[in-house]
Amino acid sequence: MITRRSILALTGATILATTPMIAQAQDWQPRKPIDFVIMAGPGGGADQIARYIQSVAEQKDLTNRPLVPNNKGGGSGAEALIHVSTASDPDHTILVTLNSFFTTPLRQENLGIDVQAFTPVAMMGVDPFVLWVHKDSGITTFDDYVAKVKEMGGEYVMGGTGAGQEDSIVIAFMSGAYDLDIKYIPYDGGGAVAKDLAGQQIMASVNNPAEAKGFYEAGDFTPLLAFSDERMPAYPDVPTIKELGHDFSYYNQRAVVGAPGMSDEAAAYYQTLFTEIYNSDEWQSYLTSESLSPLWMDASEQRDYWALQVENHQKLLAALGE
């Protein structure tokens, strides 16, 4: 079993891709490895989720062809959007998205990406943001933090993902609300940001809980403020920015979408597949342990959600001066 499967998989990568299509079966099934594109570099929140999803699919043997993760994090996800939009085989190309799915097409209209052209597959959950500092900073409350940033007078360094991406939106809102002057260093992914906070190259970050959890559990990171609607079960003592009187919450969407032009049969296949993954015990326990909020939607609800998010992000980006 092992050898047969591995030999098949091996030759699959080189030969299957070039052999002519085999006649379609009645129920649509993938005929070759599925290009599982990730809108971010390795190690960040989106990447962890994609690899977890892939592992669940493999472990439960849900697909007859493997999902092959393909990190395309360049240009705040633009690289991934272009790759998926121009995919020669849309039926075998799916994308794990984050909010740059909305922001990048807005910021770079010349790319000609229309969000609504993509095919809705599944909303796997939404990921909240939390403000973290290193424990050696001695800061334990958000008030301390605000005082410290003001005292530093423009020299307080925070890291986050690329300009105009989720992290910078959250930090920009916070800076505006509390009149903070923060020096912002863009990184290519949340994993690198968390690592540089652990090494105290930067002073604070707004990593997703999943990215910071390891360091939090080891006692290196202190959470100060959550950008979720309600307090998170895993961090019951961390106040939300809403409690402090600002009507703001921000989540990163963890959704899977299909390439533009995907056939209805293929879309139905992936929708069934990801519903199954979503309902699995593995995914449900992942949502809990990594502090993601469930937000299940069907295909048409997803399209409405996209439209709403595009509108919201237009405002947020305008406020940022982008």
Next chain:
Amino acid sequence: MEVLSLLADGMLLSLQPLNLMMILIGVTVGLFIGAMPGLGSVNGVAILLPVTFLVPPGSAIIFLAAIYYGAMYGGAISSITLGIPGASTAVATTFDGRPLARQGKASLALVTAALASFVGGTVANILFTLFAPILATVALSFGPPEVFALMLLAFATFVGLGGDDIPKTVFSICFGLVLGAVGFDQISGAPRLVLFDYNGFLQGIGFLVLAIGVYGIGEMLWTIEQTRGEVTTTTPKMTAKGMAADTKEATKRGWKGTMIGSFLGFFVGILPAAGATPGSLMSYGVAKMVSRKPEEFGKGHPDGVAAPEAANNSASTGSMLPMLTLGIPGSPTTAILLGGMVIWGLVPGPRLFVDETEFVWGLIGSFYISNLAAVLMNLAFIPVFIWMLRMPFTILAPMIFVLSIAGGYAATRDMFDIWLMVGFGLGAFFLRKFDYPLAPAVLAIVLGPIAEPTLRQSLLLSSGDPSIFFTRPVAGPITIIALILIFLPAIKLLRRKRNTQKEPA
């Protein structure tokens, strides 16, 4: 010594029948995946991840680690015998491995590669065992300025080499840097250098595309032009006696490169930004720089094979360290391993060494065993690889061409990249005709995309003040050494000029 008893337990664990079998299968499969042009450890680990769900997590990660090791050994094989880099980590191995093969010394190159890989892996394992927690701290102390300083040092080792044509080397580096800048800019998110508005350029130029183009296709064109297809490459013979002689020569002429590669590779490997490819290229550069005969590099010096091979094995082990201790993958392959660990219910990060002692030490123990299994397997298969070289060039040349294209397509799955690869092959052929060194361009396209964002992040940190590279305790000394190396040739040149002016008087 608590560490030693933990390690002994770990080794015993990996010698259990199931685990030992996983190691042997993994190493063998890895060896062949690594030897396929274009396919490297990333592909091997990704393809075989599903298989691991059939066995317990401990055995599963041991299996994946064994594939990882096998692929690192295997990468050298096609680099040496065919001149096509088997994986991006083995590109530097072609620099001297291929010339050795063309001189009929393929077996020497293969033996050197195997032995250097073994030493590199062993050194890395020992460092890993003894200093893992401290080294994790070292990795954390490398912020953007430190990483940039290290990249500067890497470029310096290539510029500061005696014997080469320095203006041409600098040109080659700049050419590689420009190619490395194609695609999206990480800091601003804007697209750059989208030549002729082809969308294919938006995703940047893949390193493997350049490497296969330059070394697979370019090299073949060069050989055809040089020999007019008349000459068969070599008629290497393989005997036990020959192998013993090769071992002796490999030890004698490759030990220096092996040592450099083992330590430098490990160190570069533990930095999350870098990984095995920069590690092996840097080690090659340093080995050439400190060699007493730098002019022999690129023409077939065993040190030139030993350094990158020791380094890529050492760095592979090293890049496990940030993954296990910080939960941050040091290389694409470890990113996949990380995904595997999450599904097995293990949380990589600072707590792993404390909470999952048995798993961690079982894995480390398996590194030692895998490394030993890989070197034995590799040495055993050398006669098979040599046999491939006995084919007449008229058969070998089309085969290399097909393997380059197929391997390139398997890795990128994009026809645009294949045309680009052919273009680079032709370009490389002509650059070579004009005597431009190509290795620096290959180095630049790997290191440029690491160096540029870290340079800009550093300058953002310091509000544009470049003194940040000199005042920080780790970055400072590295930057200064790099600058001295860069200007060394200029100083030498000046001195030589002064001397020649004095002589007539």
